[in-house]
Amino acid sequence: MAFVPSIINPLGQRLQGSCPINWSNKMQSVISYPDRGHWGDPKWRGNCSGRVYQDLFDQLQPKTFADPMVGSGTSVEVAKEMGIQAWGLDLHSGFNAIADSILLAVGQQVDLCVSHPPYGSMIKYSGSVWGSEPHPGDLSHCSSNEEFHEKMQLVLLNQRDATKPQGFYGTIIGDYRKAGTYTSYQAEMIARMPSSELAAVIIKQQHNCVSDARSYAKLTLPRIQHEYILLWQKKSAPILMLLGAMAKEQYARLTGTWKSIVGLVMQRLGGKANLDQIYHEVSRAAPNKLAENPNWKAKIRQVLNSTSLFRSSERGVWMLAA
Ligand SMILES: C[S@@+](CC[C@H](N)C(=O)[O-])C[C@H]1O[C@@H](n2cnc3c(N)ncnc32)[C@H](O)[C@@H]1O
Known part of the structure; x- marks a missing residue:
């Protein structure tokens, strides 16, 4: 194999101000x-x-x-x-x-x-x-x-x-x-x-x-x-602020899982379904997730209402947004 010269890329960043390191942009990824x-x-x-x-x-x-x-x-x-x-x-x-x-x-x-x-x-x-x-x-x-x-x-x-x-x-x-x-x-x-x-x-x-x-x-x-x-x-940023931001990111991932579950069942239901159909399909798709959360129906409604992934065309009927 031919020798590839060492190359690293730092996203094109050049450090500013009092930064102790001079990122000189010679390396690639x-x-x-x-x-x-x-x-x-x-x-x-x-x-x-x-x-x-x-x-x-x-x-x-x-x-x-x-x-x-x-x-x-x-x-x-x-x-x-x-x-x-x-x-x-x-x-x-x-x-x-x-x-x-x-x-x-x-x-x-x-x-x-x-x-x-x-x-x-x-x-x-x-x-x-x-x-x-x-x-x-x-x-x-x-x-x-x-x-x-x-x-x-x-x-x-x-x-x-x-x-x-x-x-x-x-x-x-x-x-x-x-x-x-x-x-x-x-x-x-x-x-x-x-x-x-x-x-x-x-x-x-x-x-x-x-x-x-x-x-x-x-x-x-x-x-x-x-x-x-x-x-x-x-x-x-102080470490406590940083840890707070990290916890927020982890929480967003957790709610992201709910969005994915609801999105997946909506796909299976043809992209459009009423709430009862969604509850029924989620209960089949994610029984463990439901056992962890006694308010799972409220969670599904919250997920449906909280993201642009879904929209309601008529009362109680939901669609995957195009
Ligand atoms: C992959 S080797 C490092 C090799 C090194 N870059 C070199 O070129 O020789 C990983 C090293 O991690 C050390 N290590 C494992 N657990 C550690 C810990 N908790 N704290 C500090 N060193 C640890 C091991 O003793 C080992 O020397």
Whole structure:
């Protein structure tokens, strides 16, 4: 495969005013580095190409950088070589990014804080890559995807806390297919962090994965050969305001589910139906949802009245809006 030069795109943003980082617009949203460079340890399972950090630093020009899951040290080696003050933390040396404050460990807010967590349980770190036993704080030993998503949300908020206003925080993460289930960690992270701060989603081609050497006789779906670099830009909003905005977004998604249920049954009913027909069809389509909400009929009426997705042509009769 031909070498594609490293390129990243931050949605064309150029930072203004007192922003500590100069976003110079050299990079684009798809990157590929067949050669990982000399930084870090190529034998460290799940290590990252130093070129990712090299290009990120070149692009963002941070003066200070922190990596709360530094692994074999790739990111910090690149940073130091480029004259950037850098801190590398990791569970293997006693720092737990879920429970310990990055800000307190580093002692100051940084321009850029990027993590590279385990991709769920794809590679187990404590007890395998380092240490003799599994560590309870190890993200690669979560007992479920939900536990991983919740803990990673805390890690990202921790990173945000350690980032200067207008600086960037982010993560490098891949997707995982196991026993027929596809988990998109990046989609969960984007959904769980403030949408107003999402700054860039970069897709990186993966090279030299252990799974490349395996053959999956029954695999009918495309082999995963990419990962993501997600970047958020910290706005000045106080954390409580931010959490309030995030809760509002989650609530909108929940009511969005009701809208989808009602929309789906309206489709099944030919796009036009009276209230009794809608109640009947919803009760067949979503029995669990109804068990959670004793006022489900009122909820349906509220949904019908609260969005431009539906309109009433005559009393009690509803249509999907064109
Ligand atoms: C994918 S590796 C990082 C590889 C690194 N970028 C490199 O190039 O060597 C993930 C790292 O996350 C660390 N880790 C797992 N859970 C952690 C936690 N709760 N806090 C801090 N580090 C953690 C693991 O010890 C492992 O070193």
